[in-house]
Amino acid sequence: MTTSVPVALGDRSYDIHIGAGVLNECGERIAATVRTMPAKLPVVTDENVSRLHYAALAESLGAAGFNPEPIVLPPGEHTKSFAYLEQLLNKLLDLEIERSGLIVAFGGGVIGDLAGFAAGILKRGVAFAQIPTTLLAQVDSSVGGKTAIDSRQGKNLIGVFHQPRIVIADTDVLSTLPKRELLSGYAEVAKYGLLGDAAFFDWLERNASDALAGDKSALTHAVAHSCKMKADIVARDERENGERALLNLGHTFGHALEAHLEYENLLTHGEAVALGCVLAFRLSSMLGFCRVEEALRVERHFANMGFMTALADLGEARPAPADLIRHIRQDKKNQGGQMTFVLVEKIGKAFVTADVPEEAVIRLLSEE
Ligand code: NAD
Ligand code: GLY
Numbered sequence: 001m002t003t004s005v006p007v008a009l010g011d012r013s014y015d016i017h018i019g020a021g022v023l024n025e026c027g028e029r030i031a032a033t034v035r036t037m038p039a040k041l042p043v044v045t046d047e048n049v050s051r052l053h054y055a056a057l058a059e060s061l062g063a064a065g066f067n068p069e070p071i072v073l074p075p076g077e078h079t080k081s082f083a084y085l086e087q088l089l090n091k092l093l094d095l096e097i098e099r100s101g102l103i104v105a106f107g108g109g110v111i112g113d114l115a116g117f118a119a120g121i122l123k124r125g126v127a128f129a130q131i132p133t134t135l136l137a138q139v140d141s142s143v144g145g146k147t148a149i150d151s152r153q154g155k156n157l158i159g160v161f162h163q164p165r166i167v168i169a170d171t172d173v174l175s176t177l178p179k180r181e182l183l184s185g186y187a188e189v190a191k192y193g194l195l196g197d198a199a200f201f202d203w204l205e206r207n208a209s210d211a212l213a214g215d216k217s218a219l220t221h222a223v224a225h226s227c228k229m230k231a232d233i234v235a236r237d238e239r240e241n242g243e244r245a246l247l248n249l250g251h252t253f254g255h256a257l258e259a260h261l262e263y264e265n266l267l268t269h270g271e272a273v274a275l276g277c278v279l280a281f282r283l284s285s286m287l288g289f290c291r292v293e294e295a296l297r298v299e300r301h302f303a304n305m306g307f308m309t310a311l312a313d314l315g316e317a318r319p320a321p322a323d324l325i326r327h328i329r330q331d332k333k334n335q336g337g338q339m340t341f342v343l344v345e346k347i348g349k350a351f352v353t354a355d356v357p358e359e360a361v362i363r364l365l366s367e368e
Contacts, residue, residue: 113149
């Protein structure tokens with residue numbers, strides 16, 4: 001069964017279609033969004049996704065009358081760079097993609113962010129479809145129109161808001177995802193419960209292990225509920241003038257950790273976010289915003305799921321507090337040079353604040 005979640009953004013509204021096997025419906029679902037069939041349909045993907053799933057996608061697209069042209073990039077965060085953006089734009093221009101055409105992003109968050117950015121700036125904006133293939137991309141990065149590349153100063157600092165025309169999330173493709181990537185995406189699922197839905201977090205405490213171990217209905221529910229929460233927030237605050245910043249729970253510390261570790265394999269994005277959520281709860285309890293029991297409960301859940309929950313777990317790679325603070329100062333939420341954090345009153349109630357003394361952050365980041 002397919003669940004469709006609307007993202008209500010006026011004339012830029014679109015649907016997210018979620019379900020097991022929905023990849024086979026991509027052709028007809030994408031065809032329903034175009035006025036005229038483009039001569040060529042570029043499908044931006046990475047080597048892993050291409051090897052495992054491109055044939056099924058191409059068959060569905062071909063059956064609907066499209067002429068798919070794969071553009072296969074190396075996997076990994078390094079692909080979200082100026083160099084690959086340039087390469088991708090040149091390939092799209094060589095294919096003579098028209099402004100009225102469409103680009104398909106078929107992969108994880110790296111491909112979605114890069115292809116979405118390329119679509120957003122090519123000929124001042126070409127439409128694109130998101131077909132996310134990681135749990136992280138299905139519940140987060142494919143929805144909401146944030147696109148970006150990284151630079152040496154930090155992650156996602158160069159990009160545009162460019163909403164996709166459609167999102168198609170086949171939960172069956174997640175069965176080929178390495179366990180570490182699946183778990184990593186789970187951090188973003190838990191984040192939704194933590195920031196705004198305590199009942200969903202309760203449900204996750206009971207069902208998340210089964211969902212990740214192959215319970216299809218639990219996994220589809222987790223993806224669909226996450227998408228619904230994100231869609232509602234994005235519809236209320238597309239450009240992150242307020243509420244949308246809550247989606248960055250765990251990301252202030254997470255992005256700083258990733259930037260410090262230079263996107264190496266030591267921590268995936270989701271692992272950094274999970275550790276970041278634990279740190280956000282600990283800081284909240286240290287500052288008296290939330291009960292220590294809530295912070296411990298969050299830490300316990302992430303530990304039970306198999307995440308690192310302390311900076312000390314990084315061993316020799318553990319950053320000095322000053323190094324992390326330097327990266328936190330680059331965070332896009334900051335204003336007037338003040339570090340801004342997403343903190344919590346309790347599980348299910350997050351808020352944004354710049355009222356955090358630097359000494360408290362240093363104390364948190366120095367804890368054993
Ligand atoms: P990713 O795109 O690097 O994918 C992770 C790995 O899984 C890659 O090696 C990829 O080849 C492989 N893979 C993808 N699908 C697969 C499948 N079905 N089977 C087997 N292997 C598969 O990483 P990610 O975690 O999906 O995305 C991380 C990126 O997303 C980061 O750059 C982050 O900044 C970005 N992000 C963006 C937003 C947003 O709103 N735009 C939100 C969250 C994260
Ligand atoms: N992943 C955060 C956002 O989309 O706003």
